[in-house]
Amino acid sequence: MNRRTALMMLPALAGLRAPAVLAQGRYPDRPIRLIIPFAAGGSNDIVGRVIAEGMGARLGQSFVVENRGGAGGVLGNEAVAQSPKDGYTLLLGGSGSFLISSLVQPKLSYDIIRDFAPVGFIGNAxxxxxxxxxxxxxxxxxxxxxxxxxxxxxxxxxxxxxxxxxxxxxxxxxxxxxxxxxxxxxxxxxxxxxxxxxxxxxxxxxxxxxxxxxxxxxxxxxxxAAPRRLDFLPEVPTTVEQGFPKVLSSTWYGILGPAGMPEDRVAALHAALNATLADAAAKQRLAEEGVEIEASPSPADYARFIEADRTRWQEVVTRANIRAE
Missing domain, CATH: 3.40.190.10 (Periplasmic binding protein-like II)
Incomplete structure (x- = not known):
């Protein structure tokens, strides 16, 4: 069991189907914007579009993907933090673009804990x-x-x-x-x-x-750099196997919105996300990008994961004196 699974045990996803999501009421009644803080074509873009397609189908409303790259993810993060708190603007957050950038950038207009509402974890590569x-x-x-x-x-x-x-x-x-x-x-x-x-x-x-x-x-x-070997690189041993248990790192993905979103809308988005992650076709497409799905039982679990991961990497950034110029 890896550290993310220890923080966020996989929920029973089988019951999360479209009817349960649609029962949330009138939200959403118009398209939802998903900001991906990278240019089109890379792994972040592919992961984001898989999630947008699946969530849109389950919520009965289209998702509009907006690629807003630049400044190591800061521009996209900033756009979401400053957007209306109505559940119609979301962010594909990532380990580097969202979390680590917040540790190394000298001045940011947002705080990743105070100014964002975690919706749910997707998985990690x-x-x-x-x-x-x-x-x-x-x-x-x-x-x-x-x-x-x-x-x-x-x-x-x-x-x-x-x-x-x-x-x-x-x-x-x-x-x-x-x-x-x-x-x-x-x-x-x-x-x-x-x-x-x-x-x-x-x-x-x-x-x-x-x-x-x-x-x-x-x-x-x-x-x-993980506790267990990758299914598609089974011959490559882990850092843990080789006596380096602290050398753990992955590129992870999750969905967030601006802080202050209504709780019922966060819950609807979380249910749609987890239902998407339980879908066989979505699983296959994410696996092709090396993503190991680890859905969060609740938005609060994803929030706790972000705080724990920030603490771990803050120590490394401080010890190594890493700063973006």
Whole structure:
């Protein structure tokens, strides 16, 4: 059982069907806007559209997806925090774009606890620690030893400052007791390109974009940063198996709205979300993006998860002195 499951045991979803959701009354009586704080085409966009389609079908109202990328997710978050508190504007929140960005950005117009109403958790995509095949390490212990003696320091790529990949790389350096150089990029694609070329040694990321390069041998997967192995990478051991129980990281997703939404509307949205996550077709589409579904029993459970995860990553950000410029 991983730490998210311990916080949020999966509910019995079988009874959450469209009629139960539609019984909530007249809400919604017009389209609902879902803001995705990334450009179209990536994993966040795909996950958000799967959820929007499913929730719309269950609520009997269309969802309009709005991609609002920029500033590491801050622009999209800000738009939702400042929107009317009526349940018609929602956010696809994520570990990097929502939570970690709030820890590393020096000035924000919102507080992720005070200014948002959690609706529900979707799931998480555990991150995989990979290296260029020329790196002489085939496990976490060997990578630690190599990092400690490397001169110049080993380098790790990330999709940008304050992303999940950035803070996981910083966590590795802290746990290894070694200096490592962070090389930020503008997105996952350029980071992968330079690690494949050997210009950077290490890359941590959700499994989906790394999987074809692991299969081809362009990247060597050393560990899954999770308590259990991934179903589609069963041969890759976990960090826990290799003696690094604190090295846990995933790219997670959830739905939030602005604080102050009516409780009955939050409940209707939560029920529609969980019914979507129980749908076989939605499960399959999310699994293709490497997402392990972990529906929250209630919005309050998702709120507690956010607070716990923020506390954990705040320690890493503080110890590593990570700040977005």
């Amino acid at each position: 555990p991150n995989v620690i990979t290296v260029n095949p020329k790196v002489e390490a085939r496990g976490m212990g060997e990578l630690r030893d190599l990092a400690r003696r490397a001169k110049p320091p080993l380098s790790y790529a990330s999709p940008g400052v304050g992303t999940t990949g950035h803070v996981l790389g910083a966590l590795l350096a802290l746990e290894f007791g070694a200096e490592m150089e962070h090389i930020p990029y503008r997105g996952t694609g350029p980071a992968i390109t330079d690690v494949l070329a050997g210009r950077v040694q290490i890359l941590t990321n959700a499994a989906a974009p790394l999987r074809p390069h692991i299969a081809s041998g362009g990247l060597r997967a050393l560990a899954v």
